[in-house]
Amino acid sequence: MSSKESREPTVTEKRALRKLNLRIRHLVEEIEEAEFTKSEYDSEFKEVITKLQIELGMISEDTSQPKSEKEDKDAVSTHTDDTCKKTKKKDPQHDQQEEESAAEEEIRREVDDLSKTAPPWMKRVYKQIAMETHPDRIKFREDLSVFEKADRKRYFESARSALQIQDGATLLSIAELLKIDADVDPNMRLSMLDAKSKRLKTQLSKITRSPGWVWGESHGRKDIRKKLLQGYCKIYKYNVPSDSSFFDKFLESLDS
DSSP, rough: OOOOTOOOHHHHHHHHHHHHHHHHHHHHHHHHHHHHHHHHHHHHHHHHHHHHHHHSSSTTTTTTTTOOOHHHHHHHHHHHHHHHHOOOOOOOOOHHHHHHHHHHHHHHHHHTTTTTTTOOOHHHHHHHHHHHHHHHHHHHHHHHHHHHHHHHHHHHHHHHHHHHHTHHHHHHHHHTTTTHHHHHHHHHHHHHHHHHHHHHHHHHHHHHHHHHHHHHTTTTTHHHHHHHHHHHHHHOOOOOOOOOTTHHHHHHHHHO
């Protein structure tokens, strides 16, 4: 879409765009927090399933034990050696003008690489974002704090990823955060941002319905945890004793 085809959004559209961007920002933060929490819940649930498999005789207790301390040290040592081998010395520091020039060339090259597939408006918006967020472009900006520079680097990576998969809604959201005037028709912007909001809601819903999340959130609710384990065993066809009190006893053993 060319700039001639776009128009200035009405007051109502501006308000709707602000609300959508705020909603998306909130959902993104919720998902980031939920994913962090889910990783902890998943770890706990994995330990529970391992104990359940031991209880059912599916695996031996020795099999479930972690590697020996020596194996761990060897692995860390190997990883450290490999990392050192792969680490390259940094190039001598260029002056500000050279680095900014190199950054602009990189931005143009990335846009050109996707010129055959990405819509022109996406390339245009990405370039606007990159000029404000590329690490070499913001390195010497004294008007930005360390935290603001970190945020902008994160926006740059997100924008580059969005351009690669042609996620226009993410590009528009980042442009809004940076107060960049994205020259895109308001109706198109509203449609794309609304679709992104719905996708994020679905993503958050999947996280909060996962087994690990349900386990973690049901602390102190043995009735819910019992149903969860029963359903898990049914799905994965675990051979569970016919004794109706099996899961109650198992859950009690976890607290002992």
